[in-house]
Amino acid sequence: MADDYELLMIPGPTNLPDQVREALGRPQISHRVSKFKGLVGRISEGLQALLMTSQPVLTLTSSSTGAMEAAIVNLLSPDDPVICVDTGKFGNRLGKIAEVYGARVHWLKVERGHGVSEAELGEACAIIRPKAVLMVQNETATGVSQNVAALSEIARSYKALSVVDAVSSLGGYPLQMDLWGLDAVIAGSQKTLMLPPGLGFVAFSERAWEAAAESKMPKFYFDLTKARNSLEKGGETPYTPNTSLFVALEVVLNLIWEEGLEQRWERHHRLARATRAAMQALGLSLFAAEDVLSDTVTSVTSPVASGELTKRVREEHQIIIAGGQDELKDKIFRIGHMGTCQLEQVRQTVQAVAAVLIDMGYACDPAAAVKAAEEAY
Numbered sequence: 197m198a199d200d201y202e203l204l205m206i207p208g209p210t211n212l213p214d215q216v217r218e219a220l221g222r223p224q225i226s227h228r229v230s231k232f233k234g235l236v237g238r239i240s241e242g243l244q245a246l247l248m249t250s251q252p253v254l255t256l257t258s259s260s261t262g263a264m265e266a267a268i269v270n271l272l273s274p275d276d277p278v279i280c281v282d283t284g285k286f287g288n289r290l291g292k293i294a295e296v297y298g299a300r301v302h303w304l305k306v307e308r309g310h311g312v313s314e315a316e317l318g319e320a321c322a323i324i325r326p327k328a329v330l331m332v333q334n335e336t337a338t339g340v341s342q343n344v345a346a347l348s349e350i351a352r353s354y355k356a357l358s359v360v361d362a363v364s365s366l367g368g369y370p371l372q373m374d375l376w377g378l379d380a381v382i383a384g385s386q387k388t389l390m391l392p393p394g395l396g397f398v399a400f401s402e403r404a405w406e407a408a409a410e411s412k413m414p415k416f417y418f419d420l421t422k423a424r425n426s427l428e429k430g431g432e433t434p435y436t437p438n439t440s441l442f443v444a445l446e447v448v449l450n451l452i453w454e455e456g457l458e459q460r461w462e463r464h465h466r467l468a469r470a471t472r473a474a475m476q477a478l479g480l481s482l483f484a485a486e487d488v489l490s491d492t493v494t495s496v497t498s499p500v501a502s503g504e505l506t507k508r509v510r511e512e513h514q515i516i517i518a519g520g521q522d523e524l525k526d527k528i529f530r531i532g533h534m535g536t537c538q539l540e541q542v543r544q545t546v547q548a549v550a551a552v553l554i555d556m557g558y559a560c561d562p563a564a565a566v567k568a569a570e571e572a573y
């Protein structure tokens with residue numbers, strides 16, 4: 197392992213498997229030759245299986261925020277009323293993007309650490325009659341997982357499109373795009389998918405493609421109709437893609453099938469259980485409400501300033517965990533347990549967090565926490 201290796205226990209970017217690092221170092225290939233086109237075709241099919249959809253999944257060379265922007269500008273027109281389920285930094289971002297492009301955004305602000313209730317969304321839809329409901333499946337900022345199957349059903353009952361950010365959940369816990377009737381699903385490369393940042397994914401339902409044909413928001417790089425046409429022409433992309441990441445993505449998809457998607461969901465669930473149990477054994481409270489706990493990121497109410505805690509865990513143990521953002525700065529810390537993560541990494545993180553907490557004057561029992569993690573796993 198390189199000298200500067202640090203264990204990433206943040207909610208993305210995550211640690212890279214050796215096979216991905218090897219793939220990233222391969223010689224460059226041209227994106228206009230049949231070899232690459234074949235690869236794009238295989239990736240596209242793999243992503244369809246991952247999202248559980250028969251619709252094309254478009255791979256964009258951009259971070260996930262680019263994929264969020266692409267979804268919005270291709271579905272909506274200026275002045276369209278939309279509801280943004282504002283669960284935290286990322287739920288909020290979808291609304292901000294829509295606002296920049298001139299949509300009339302109605303903010304459904306949700307208490308931090310909670311998800312929106314179906315009743316609240318239904319009431320808001322009845323009043324606003326939105327063209328779309330914007331929401332995250334996994335609010336990374338608070339460690340909250342929302343039931344997007346139920347929420348999208350409510351949106352649909354008001355003829356609204358459901359736009360779902362699955363950036364920090366796809367591949368870590370269940371998402372069934374077609375079965376759940378999701379209209380737009382957005383994801384990214386650097387979370388559970390074990391790749392570096394730099395790829396965004398978007399898929400639209402048939403209803404969403406119909407809306408795209410009418411959409412009047414401006415777009416050029418993120419014109420998804422163009423991207424779809426290129427893909428269907430035989431594995432092309434409209435502009436030069438990040439070829440290395442495409443190569444590595446195929447490796448990742450194969451690793452996922454080798455493990456098994458359901459087994460992978462199960463591993464993430466067990467890692468989440470282990471992390472939660474360990475934190476509670478340290479005497480700490482989970483920040484997210486019990487009914488919405490995320491399987492990919494655990495947020496914990498911090499008994500000390502979390503900025504100092506995360507800094508010391510990094511400097512003294514070479515493990516990176518995340519603090520709170522915006523209004524949660526210094527109040528919570530977050531542990532990402534996704535991608536390559538195994539119980540051993542949770543164990544190391546629990547020990548490091550406990551050691552620094554003790555040093556900062558908080559009394560706790562690291563051994564009991566590790567034992568709790570092992571038992572819960």
Ligand code: PLP
Pocket residue numbers: 207208259260261262286332334335336337361362363364384393
């Ligand atoms: N959505 C969610 C839920 C996220 O967790 C993140 C990043 O952490 C993003 C969107 C934005 O991703 P990116 O930084 O790749 O643009």
